[in-house]
Amino acid sequence: MKLVMAVVQDKDSNRLQSALVKSGFKATKLASTGGFLKSGNTTFIIGVDDEKKNELLTVIKKNCQSRDQIITPVSPMGGSTDAYIPQPVEVEVGGATVFILEVAEFKQY
Amino acid sequence: MKLVMAVVQDKDSNRLQSALVKSGFKATKLASTGGFLKSGNTTFIIGVDDEKKNELLTVIKKNCQSRDQIITPVSPMGGSTDAYIPQPVEVEVGGATVFILEVAEFKQY
Amino acid sequence: MKLVMAVVQDKDSNRLQSALVKSGFKATKLASTGGFLKSGNTTFIIGVDDEKKNELLTVIKKNCQSRDQIITPVSPMGGSTDAYIPQPVEVEVGGATVFILEVAEFKQY
Ligand code: NI
Ligand code: NI
Numbered sequence: 027m028k029l030v031m032a033v034v035q036d037k038d039s040n041r042l043q044s045a046l047v048k049s050g051f052k053a054t055k056l057a058s059t060g061g062f063l064k065s066g067n068t069t070f071i072i073g074v075d076d077e078k079k080n081e082l083l084t085v086i087k088k089n090c091q092s093r094d095q096i097i098t099p100v101s102p103m104g105g106s107t108d109a110y111i112p113q114p115v116e117v118e119v120g121g122a123t124v125f126i127l128e129v130a131e132f133k134q135y
Numbered sequence: 136m137k138l139v140m141a142v143v144q145d146k147d148s149n150r151l152q153s154a155l156v157k158s159g160f161k162a163t164k165l166a167s168t169g170g171f172l173k174s175g176n177t178t179f180i181i182g183v184d185d186e187k188k189n190e191l192l193t194v195i196k197k198n199c200q201s202r203d204q205i206i207t208p209v210s211p212m213g214g215s216t217d218a219y220i221p222q223p224v225e226v227e228v229g230g231a232t233v234f235i236l237e238v239a240e241f242k243q244y
Numbered sequence: 245m246k247l248v249m250a251v252v253q254d255k256d257s258n259r260l261q262s263a264l265v266k267s268g269f270k271a272t273k274l275a276s277t278g279g280f281l282k283s284g285n286t287t288f289i290i291g292v293d294d295e296k297k298n299e300l301l302t303v304i305k306k307n308c309q310s311r312d313q314i315i316t317p318v319s320p321m322g323g324s325t326d327a328y329i330p331q332p333v334e335v336e337v338g339g340a341t342v343f344i345l346e347v348a349e350f351k352q353y
């Protein structure tokens with residue numbers, strides 16, 4: 027058995043949770059902040075049998091993978107707002123940092 | 136040495152914490168939500184020497200074990216409240232999901 | 245690779261986070277409470293290559309080590325405030341409890 031700790035962006039957190047439930051994985055969410063990922067993030071703790079580990083990683087990758095997104099800022103990043111013309115910019119969002127640990131023993135009471 | 140991560144229901148959290156202190160175990164509580172257990176839950180992180188691990192598991196089991204509880208809902212689960220006669224119903228409460236991990240190294244500063 | 249879980253006092257948390265960033269370590273902070281340390285505390289999760297583990301531990305020790313601090317209470321610890329003359333007292337602050345776990349597998353998406 028493995029314990030999977032996945033740090034994902036808040037914006038992917040709800041979608042990942044739904045996907046985990048749909049695939050039959052049981053997860054606990056821990057509130058977390060900063061560090062591995064730029065914006066606010068959530069740490070998932072998921073226990074998984076060895077033979078289902080790859081399926082779990084696929085679910086995480088599919089829902090959280092780092093990707094580019096085109097956004098149009100409503101105000102300039104710096105300087106004067108005079109004659110500001112909003113331009114779409116590409117930003118990287120999402121991403122997951124995943125630690126997989128061996129479970130020595132597992133109990134359910 | 137082992138690191139014990141126990142996910143328990145919020146309603147058992149304070150009682151478990153008191154029992155851990157009384158038994159001389161040092162724990163850290165992490166705020167967590169959903170997944171393994173139906174309602175809000177708390178994740179305990181407890182470092183324990185191998186020879187005290189079973190004692191710790193007994194404390195967790197004793198304070199958090201899943202059990203039936205008789206409750207009397209104050210309003211019907213659905214439908215009209217006309218002529219509603221409260222009936223006691225049995226619900227399952229509590230429960231603990233416990234991961235035991237081997238600690239490679241432990242430091243205190 | 246190792247996963248380092250460090251429980252430190254809130255008062256050292258921001259300084260440790262800055263020091264980790266400056267040294268190039270990526271950490272996630274989890275909100276946590278009580279237990280290992282007297283006041284509010286924070287749990288850091290940090291993934292680290294085996295050859296950088298000692299450097300990481302040095303950063304944690306340097307920023308969080310338990311130390312004595314002289315404080316002057318603004319009011320007496322108990323009893324009447326009549327003729328209260330503030331006296332500096334020595335209290336212990338800081339401290340870190342650090343678990344180092346072996347990482348079976350690491351993924352970044
Ligand atoms: Ni296993
Ligand atoms: Ni051991």
Ligand code: NI
Nearest residue numbers: 245246294347
């Ligand atoms: Ni390793």
